[in-house]
Amino acid sequence: MSNSAFSQHSYWLGWRDSIDRDTSGKWKVFEDSLQRNFYLDSLVQKAWEEGYLGAAVDRLEEQGDSLLVKFYQGPKIEQIHLKQGNLSEDLVMIPSDPLSFTEVNQIFIDVLEKAENTGFPFAYVRLDSLERVEEGLRANLKLNLGPQISWDTLQIEGNSVTKGNYLQRLSRLEIGTPFSQKELEQATKRIGRSPYFRLASPPQINFRLQKASPVFQLSDRNSNVLDGILGVLPNENQPGKVLITGQLDLELYHLGGKGRDVSVHWQRFNELTQRLELEVKESFVFGSGLDVSGEFSLLKQDTSFINRRIGVHFGYQSKGPLYFDFFLRRQAGDLISTTAYSEVTELPETADFRWSEYGLHVTLDLLDDVIAPRKGAKIELGLSAGNKEILQNTGIPEEAYQGLDLRTPQYSIAGKVEKHFYLKRNWGIYWGAAAGLIRNENLLQNDLYRLGGLQSIRGFNENFFFARDYFYMNLEPRLFFGENSFLFLFSDLGLLENPYFADSIEQAFSFGSGISFETDSGVFRFVYAVGKTKEQPLSLQFSKIHFGYLVRF
Template sequence: MFQKFLSAFFLFFILCSSAFSQHGYWLSWRDSLDRDTSGNWKVFEDSVQRNFYLDSLVQVAWEEGYLGAAIDRLEDQGDSLWVKFYQGPKIQQIRLKQGNLSKDFVQISSAPLNFTEVNQLFLDVLKEAENTGFPFASIRLDSLQRQGEELSASLKISLGPEIRWDTLQIEGNSVTKEKYLQRLSRLEIGAPFSQNELEQATKRVGRSPYFRLGGAPKIDFRLQKASPVFQLSDRNSNVLDGILGVLPNENQPGKVLITGQLDLELYHLGGKGRDVSVHWQRFNELTQRLDLEAKESFVFGSGLDVAAEFSLLKQDTSFINRRLGVHFGYQSKSPLYFDFFLRRQAGDLISTVAYNEVTELPETADFRWSEYGLHVTLDLLDDVIAPRKGVKIELGLSAGNKEILQNTGIPEEAYQGLDLRTPQYSLKGKIEKHFYLKRNWGIYWGAAAGMIRNENLLQNDLYRLGGLQSIRGFNENFFFARDYFYMNLEPRLFLGENSFLFLFSDLGLLENPYFADSIEQALSIGSGISFETDSGVFRFVYAVGKTKEQPLSLQFSKIHFGYLVRF
C-alpha cells in the first residue's frame, strides 16, 4: 500500500514539475549595486520574448543617456534566467558636430542637446533619407569625447545604395492592369524611393472602388530598384439596380401609380478604370428621365480622366431639357479630386397652348445655356462602397451665358424689353459624415445646399429634388428650387458589412420664385432596411413626408423597394 502511495506521489510531483516548466520562461535580476531582487520574477511565453525584453531595457537606458548600460547573465537554468543590470553614469547632454552629414538633411546647431532630442534628430535624418532614395541608411555617433556629464561627438551617416522605383506588380485574382495601377499609385518609375510616397500610394490604391487591397504591399529590392507588390482582389462594384415605387395617383384618386427606376453601372472595364453608366427614371405617367455617362481613366498615359455625359428630361407636357457635357478629372496626390467640365444645355417647350395670350415671359421657355465649371471632391471615407466612418465633401460651381430663344407660339410682345442673353451662375455643395459608435451602431449625417442665379431664371432651369437621393417621403424630383438646403439624419443598426436597419429624418428648406409662398419647408420621417446578399443588396424604405400643402399622414406615405445587384 505504501509503495503505491509513494509511486502516486512521485507521479504527481513529476506532472506538477512538468506543468510548472511549461508555464513559461522566468526572469529575475539584480541591479548594479548587487541588491538581491530574486523575488522580482517576470514570466514570458518563450525565450525569444524574454530576450527581446532584456534588449529593450538596454535600449531604453541608452536613449535616456546611460550609454554604459549592459546586462550580464549570471545563471541560466533552462526556463529560469538570473541577470545583473549595469546602468552606469548618465550623460546629461551632448554636443554634436556635422560630421559627414550633408546640410541638405539637417543643419546641426552648436547648442547642447539631451538624448531625447538626439534620438529625435536621428529619426528625422533617417526619415529624410528613406524619402529621398536611401531606405537602408544608418547613422551613429563618431569620435566620442566625454567631459564629466557632457559628451561631444560627430555624426556619421552611411546612406547605403540609392534605390529607385521600378514597375509595380500585382498578385491576386484582380483583372486590373499594371499600367493602370502604376498611374493610380502615382509612383514614377526611375524616381528615388520614398517611404512617404509608398504610404500615400497604398492609401490611394486601398480607396479604389474597383478592388480590395490585401494589406500593405511587399517591396522587392533588386539591383538598386524597388518594385512594390500589391495584393488585390476585385470587388463586386458593378451595379444593376431596379426600384419599384407604389404611390397614390394624384390624377386618379383612389388608385395607385407605379413608378420605376433602373440603374446600370459598369466599372473598371478591361481593368483600366473605364466606367459606363445608364440611369432611367419614371416619375409619373408623363415624366421620364434618362442619364448616360462614360469615363476613361488616365487618357493617353496622362493623369487626366475624360468623361462624357448626356441627360434628357421630359417633364409631363411642359418641356424637354437636354444636356451634353465633357469632363476632365484630375486626382491629386492628396484625397482631392478635381473635375473641370463644360456643358451645353437646351430646354424646349412641348406645348405653347397655355401661352397664346401672355404679355410677359412665362415661367418656362426655350433656352440654350453654355456652362463652364469646377467640381471638387474631398473623400476621407474609410470605404468607398460601404463606409462606416469618415467624411466626404463636394463643392461645385459653374458660370456661363444663357440665351432665351423666341418661340413662335408665344406672342412677340412677351420678349420685348428683355435681355435675351444674360450670365447665369450656380453653386452646389454636399457633405456626408459617418459616425462609428460601436461595433453594430453608427450614424449617417448628410447635408446639401445649392443656388442658381440669372436675370431671366426659368422654372426649367431650377434644381430638382425629392425622392430617395435627397428628401425622402416625396415623389422623385417633386420639388423645383432656386435655392435649397436639406439635411439627413440616419441612425443605423448594422447586421453585416453592408446590411443595416435604419430610422431617418429629412429636413428641407427650398425656395421657388414661381410659387406664391416661395419658401417651402419639407419634413419626412421613416425607416427601412438595406440587406446584403451574395449577389446584391435588397432595399426597402417606408417614408412619410410633410409640407404646407401635404399633412403628415399615412395616407400620403411612400414605399420604395428594390434589389441592387452587384457583380
C-alpha cells in the same frame, strides 16, 4: 512552473533583481520567445535613448520556457556636445549648445526620414569619435547613406483584373525617380481607397540592382451595380396596349482593368414623365494623369417640357485626397406644348433655352472606405457659369419677349458634405447636408434643381421639389450587424425656395426608419418614411416606401 498546462503555451521572463523599469512584478508572460526577446531589446533600447549607454541584459539561466535575466543600467549620460560630422547643413543643422539624448534621437529620426524620402532607404547614422567630457560626451555625427535606390515597375499579385499600367499611374510612383517612403505611404492610401479593389495586405518591396519594385496584393471588389424595377400596366390612353414603367440602374466599373466606367440610369413612373442618364469614363487617357468622361441626360416632364444635357469632363486626382473635375456642358430646354401660353403677355415660367456651362467640381474624400464607410468625411463643391439664351417660340406671342435681354449670364453653386461617426463596434451615426443656388435674370422653372426621394429628402416622390435655392440635412443613427448591414432611424429637414410659388419658401420635414442588408450578391434596402410640407400634412396616409435590391457583381 514549466510543467503546468498553462506554461506549455507561454514563455516566462523572470528577474534576479528588481529594477525601476517597466516590469510589473517578478515574472512576465509572453505568447512566444520572439515576443519575449523583443521586450528585452526594447528595454535596452529605451535605456539607451534615455542616456544609459551601458545598459544591458545578462541572461543568467534558461530552462524550458523560462528565462531568468539581470538588467544592468549603468551611469546616465546627461548631455552630448554634438558636432556636424559628415552631414551637410542642408540635411541638418546641429546646435552649438549641449543636447539631451532625447534631442539627439530626434535628430537621428529627422536625418533618416530625409534620407529615406530622397532615395536612400538603407541609410544609417551613428555617433563617432566619442570623448568623455565631465558628465557628458563629445561626438561627431556620421552618416552612411548606402546605395541610392530608384523606383522600378510595380507588381500586382492576387486575383485582380487590374492592369499594371493603370495601377502604376494611380500610385504616382514614377519609374526612375528616387525612392521615397512618404510616396509609398501616399500610394498605399490611394490604392487602398479605390472603389475597384481592396489592398489585401501592406505592400512588399523587392530591392534589386538599386531598384525598388513595390508589390501590391489586390482583391477585386464587387463594385458593378444592377438595380431595377419593371412594371407592365394597361395603357389607359391607348386601349389594347400596355405601358412599361419602372427604373433601371446599371453601373459597370473598371472594365478591362483600366478604370473604364459605364453607367445607365432610366426612370419612368408614369406615362408622361421619364428620365435617362448615360455616362462613360476613361481613366488616364493616353498615359496622362487626366480622366475623361462624357455625359448625356434627357428629362421629359409630363406635357410641359423636355430638357437635354450633354457634357465633357476632365478629371485630375491630386497626390492627396483631392479630385478636380473640370467640365463643359451644353443644356437645352424645349416646350412640348404651347397651348397654355397662346395669349400670355409676359414670359411664362417655362420656355425654350440654350445654356453653355463651364465649371469646376472639387471632391475631398477622407472616408475610410469608398463603398461602406464607417468613419471619416467627404466634401464636394461645384461651381459653374455660362451664357444662357432664351429662344423665341412661335407658339408664344412675340410681345412676351419684348424688353427682355435674351442672352444673359447664368451661374450656379452647389455643395455637399457627409460625416460618419464611429461610436462603437456596432454603433455609428451618418450626418449629411447639401445646399445649392442658381441665378439668372430670366430664370425658368425648367432651369431649377430637382430634389426629393431616396438620395435627398425622403418621404417624397423622386424629383418632387423644384428649387432655385435649397438646403437639406440628414441625420441617421445606425446599428450595424455586418460590414454593410445595418438598421437605422432617420430625420431629414429641408428648406427650398421656388420663385414661381406665391409662398416661395418651402419647409420639408421627414422621418422614418429602415434596413440595409448586405448579401453575397448585393444590398437590399427598405425605407419607410413620412414627410410633411405646408401642402402635405404629417399623416401615415402620405407615407412613402422606398425599397430595392441593389445587385453587386
